[in-house]
Amino acid sequence: MSATTTARPAMSVAARLRRRRWYQQPRWQRLFAMVVLALVMTQVTGAQGVRGDLFAALQDNFTGTGLWIWLAIFVGIWLVREFLGEPLGRYASLAGRQVTGPARRVGDLVRGNRLYRWGGLALLLAFLIVLPLMVSTFWQQVMVDQVGMYVMVALGLNVVIGWAGMLDLGFIAFFAIGAYSAAYWTGGLPVDPPFEVNNFLAIPLAMVTCLIAGVLLGAPTLRLRGDYLAIVTLGFHEIVYLLAKNWSEFTGGTRGAPGLDRFSVDLGFWSYKWELDPQPYYWLQLGLVVVVLALFLRLEHSRVGRAWTAIREDEVAAAATGVNTVRFKLLAFAIGASTSGIAGVAYASKQGFINPEQFVVLMSVLALSYVVFGGMGSIPGVLLGTAILVWLPERLRDTVDPQDRFMYLGGLLVIMMIYRPQGLWPSKRRQHELKMAETGTGGADALGAQPGGGQA
Incomplete structure (x- = not known):
């Protein structure tokens, strides 16, 4: 028996070991994460437990309509993101390329002229100055x-x-x-x-x-x-x-x-x-x-x-x-x-x-969440992420129990980390780091990096 013949079974075994099962694919791992998140949100935002019956809350929460509502929300997000995200992205890109005439010329002029950029910042600052008079x-x-x-x-x-x-x-x-x-x-x-x-x-x-x-x-x-x-x-x-x-x-x-x-x-x-x-x-x-x-x-x-x-x-x-x-x-x-x-x-x-x-210490955790949600290293992202995540619990004040407001905040952060780990408005360098990590050519997260750039 030749060396080539004996090597083929070994290569086939190695190929089978390297093959990823369907449940090991990132898409289905994300579905599993979303289902677990739905179960957690059902429990933490549902009925509260009582001292005499520790499992009363579990029975009420997982046999009611709340479970199905949360599953519909998170599985719906998964379906849209996994199966419609790429077509919608291509459509948006195509629509952007088809923008011609005055709109494109104005955009190029604004991006290429420092005067227009400063003018836009001045308008934003003027809006922020008059904002308290409008609320x-x-x-x-x-x-x-x-x-x-x-x-x-x-x-x-x-x-x-x-x-x-x-x-x-x-x-x-x-x-x-x-x-x-x-x-x-x-x-x-x-x-x-x-x-x-x-x-x-x-x-x-x-x-x-x-x-x-x-x-x-x-x-x-x-x-x-x-x-x-x-x-x-x-x-x-x-x-x-x-x-x-x-x-x-x-x-x-x-x-x-x-x-x-x-x-x-x-x-x-x-x-x-x-x-x-x-x-x-x-x-x-x-x-x-x-x-x-x-x-x-x-x-x-x-x-x-x-x-x-x-x-x-x-x-x-x-x-x-x-x-x-x-x-x-x-x-x-x-x-x-x-x-x-x-x-x-x-x-x-x-x-x-x-x-x-x-x-x-909760304030430290919230501040860290705002930075991560907005985009680490991005000043506009930090400002936007802070404004949104501070606004959300206050917006839910009249409709959500005070103990549950931050649970909604946590659910939003989990979804963000699954589908957009770079943050809402990331810096270009951070985006590049994450893309390198996905392709295996670099480490994206220096917070967990080992000396020399390897991952923890």
């Missing part, structure tokens, strides 16, 4: 207390996660440090400061405090990445939370810090003080966000931003090409933390009261 007081409060706050926090977190590729699950700790710094320097804590300052002057002091805290967190954790870094940052949040809760002599403990000063301006000939009306706070937050965005847009395309990108994609390769990874990772922690400190000052001034329970 009710309730939505004004939502935009100030939640959207404005989380936008600033998410922008800082995007520096750490989206640009530098370091997973941080305790980022809201810096937000708490900024709020308590504002309370301290304005005389709102039991301990008197060396001198009291206005809330506007408390912003740079809070930024410096958060910057130092970011360096203190980053310095001992530089060799960690992925899940290990996430655990350390989560522990850092718990340290800050427990200090705020138990150090009563300094923070006020569980009683918190009431009667905090609000933003005010006194120029001698003119003075103004922010009160309970949310509109002035909205415009103040909008101004702060615009300033931060202008700085971050310059930073993203600078030498520092390119160094962060190199570290996120492959830290070992970045170090081999001369990037000082220690310095730039510390810089990412410091800049992200200081941005969150600005949000903490604005929040403390608006609320007029802070206590430790306002800075629970």
